Amino acid sequence: MSATRDGKMWRCQFYYKDWQGVSHKKNKRGFKTKAEAEQWERDFLQQQQRNLDINFENFVQIYYEDMEHRLRENTMRTKKFIIDLKIIPYFKKKNMNEIKASDIRAWQNALMKKGYSETYLKTVNNQLSAIFNYAVRYYDLKDNPCRKAGSIGKSHAGEKEFWTKQEFKQFLVTVENKPETKMAFLLLYWTGMRIGELLAITYNDIDLEKRTISVNKSYQRIEGRDIITPPKTPKSKRIITIPPFLAEELKEYTSHLYGIMADERMFRFTKSYMEHEIVRGIKASGVKRIRLHDIRHSHASLLVEMGFTPLAIAERLGHEKIETTLNTYSHLYPNKQGELADKLEIENSREEEE
Secondary structure (H helix, E strand, O other): OOEEEEOOEEEEEEEEEOOOOOEEEEEEEEEOOHHHHHHHHHHHHHHHHOOOOOEHHHHHHHHHHHHOOOOOHHHHHHHHHHHHHHHHHHHOOOEHHHOOHHHHHHHHHHHHOOOOOHHHHHHHHHHHHHHHHHHHHHHOOOOOHHHHHOOOOOOOOOOOOOOOHHHHHHHHHHHOOOHHHHHHHHHHHHHOOOHHHHHHOEHHHEEOOOOEEEEOOEEEEEOOEEEEEOOOOHHHOEEEEOOHHHHHHHHHHHOOOOOOOOOOEOOOOOHHHHHHHHHHHHHHHOOOOOOOOHHHHHHHHHHHHOOOOHHHHHHHHOOOOHHHHHHHHHHHOHHHHHHHHHHHHHHHHHHHHO
């Protein structure tokens, strides 16, 4: 080991070869103890080996470095939060090629005892499985022990909460004196846009003559920075047609946006502001409590009730697969099946009369 004194602190200096076989010198300062400096050097060199004779914690760092170039910033932050908090503490010193299905089962059992929701359990388990899938695909791990261990949790938490049209109108009264907020909630409810899509809308995205809104980006506020990214999936890029009354509301709203640039965001607040407003409005109006994202479900539920097909709903919501629509809103379709059967009965009766 090459740890040496650096004033009151410790430092490590050493040479290593990168993945192309090129030699480099590494110099890292600021360690409180010699042991910390030596451990950092061991971890670094292990990550450079890029094989499976490496502990889980160091392999995850390799995984992070690769995925950071391929995932959206907010997606990566969520992934890191879950892995760092719920997975690394359990597996960190185990070597990747020594972790067995029995180890995964023991971790799952410990996780389930904590009383987390079924959907959260599923999410955490999927993150661990993704790490092993990565090792299988790119580092020749023989198989994914998570597959042998089996999954935990559920993908969907059951029926989605949503507002009826009457409940939404009741809520809307609480933001009547806030034109920008009111317009934002109107668009969420009557278009089914995601909150990030709504907050990214610019004047350029709106065509009042054709009554359309182009969804082609998403906005997030991350650590004090405004981040504009492509929407969630390729099919999220879409053109939403709006009803005439909503076009009139939007025309009235935009007429008061003095000096706005064509490529400037129309709504100048963040998701946290909207979350605050929905909580405030729910308390003031007395409607049932739902999340901000559930307004999107409210729009979908309205479309189901109006008789639109899952394919039409999937296209409007920007779902990548129609299975997403069917799985998310399957509980709304039994009534429609009954109506369908009744109409078939009527049709059959007509034929018999003829």
